[in-house]
Amino acid sequence: MSRQNGITVEDMLKLEVMEDCKIVAGFKGIRNTISKVNIMADPDIIDWVQEGEFLLTTAYSFKKDDAEEQKRLIKECSRKKLAGIGIKIYPYLDSLPEEVINLADHLDFPIIDIYYSIPLSNIMTEALKEIFNKQASLLERIEKVHEEYMNAMLEGNGIGELALIVSENIKNPVYLSLDFCNENVEIFDGVDEDIKEFFRKDIKKFYEPISTRSSLKRLEESKVLINGKYIKRMIMPIIVKDNIYGHIFTWAINTPLGGFDLSILESASTAIALGVLQELSVKEVEIRYRSEFFEDLISTDLKRKKKALERAHFFNLNYNDIYIIEVMSFKFILNKGEEFFVDYVQDYVNKVVSIIEDIISNLELHGIVASKMSGIQILLGFEKQGTEQDKLKEFNDLLERELSKKFENMEFKIGVGRAYKGLEDVNKSFSDALKTIRTGKVLTDKRVVTYDELGIFKILCQDFLTEELEDFYNGTLKSLADYDKKKSTELVKTLESYFEHNGNLKKMSDALYTHYNTILYRINRINEITGMNLDDPNDRLNLEIALKIKELLVK
Known part of the structure; x- marks a missing residue:
């Protein structure tokens, strides 16, 4: 809504100058806010009027x-x-036509x-004098x-105190x-339980994944049906660096919501x-400090590692x-034509880090969260051996669920390392x-992949084997892949x-x-081109491993 601070139509009728005037139509709009008053000298003025104005005219020009x-x-x-x-009807007309009155009633x-x-x-x-006085009072x-x-912020009273100030001034539920901190505050004092439940459902519906309203960076003003009556609702987003961090909701249960209330919400x-x-x-300073510690901890430089081990008790x-380390990578799918800025990425990183830290705290785990560019590293510590796998699964299940719920436009992958005893071996x-x-990115669609799930790829993904793997692939499967590319065939697909x-x-x-006969023909061609025989167990094993190596080499 545009800001409309002023007097209502009802207030205007109470002015001494309006003593002999009366409202003849549109009674339901009597609480409309008048922010300006204008006089209509000719019909063209309609092209220049603004929302909230009250128009004065005579019926002189009315036929x-x-x-x-x-x-x-x-209309x-x-x-x-x-x-x-306001129309000076007499002496130009005896009265306005009934159909005009009916239309105004219909439009309120x-x-x-x-x-x-x-x-x-x-x-x-x-x-105008009354409007000026009202606006000065409102200011x-x-x-x-x-x-x-400001006092509440400076005293560190938290958002609960701010919500209370909002509710006390607009005299409605908030x-x-x-x-940012996964904190919600509801102030529904004096509201019946069934209406409170309606509010909670209304909020939940607002944040549903199928709805895009929660991503709008502007005030949402609408009406909701409560107990057979349409009630005005305002939802004000909290925006920091062009990113939405929350919302303030209020419903006109006790008093109407207008321009003053909009100012309060803003x-x-x-x-x-x-x-x-x-x-x-x-938070950014804390993350940077933890990230520097983490870099030192996994470093091959003995001096840096020693320095990190000496500081470990601070964390x-x-x-x-x-200890187990998880590495998380992610990317965001933005709207078409939207650019992805570095600070925009960092805003998301901060949100993700906060969620991870909350989960670590709620599960009473020890650990730190670090970040580098658009990646996040999680170090988790467990006091007793044998308990880490169950707790780790609970942590990852909760993390995957929370990230999926909070960030619909984010694709993420988490790689989980093996458990090692002692801080000194966390680099492993x-x-x-x-x-x-x-490796998990090319093997599975699962968002969370553990090292133990890699199977034979635990051997194949070793960095020092890269040249050997390429040689093995070139001597087994490359000729088949080259033939497919040259002849537009599907022999590799058939082999898979x-x-x-x-x-x-x-x-x-x-x-x-x-x-069936085509499949049989393709199998024979595979044998011919590769120089191997699928009936031979050794050749069969070599070709199957070569297919897995192919996935790694083309990732």
């Missing part, structure tokens, strides 16, 4: 028998979101019959509320959701955003615990995790299907939608 023209005026005023219109657009002897300029002067109140916000959103920005700055890491777990995440179906040609035929 007695032309109700359609009058209806067009009312256009309503479309422009004017607060209402107030029409006031101005008493014929009252100068329009007098009404304009008195109304004073807004400034006072802003002071309350819900504050802050993703001010609260700004105050909270400043607090989030401060926390982000601190509550015990030297002789069991880190090496395992790196191999796991590199052969191992997938244990050499059952009938199942291969069904899976490849290819005639």
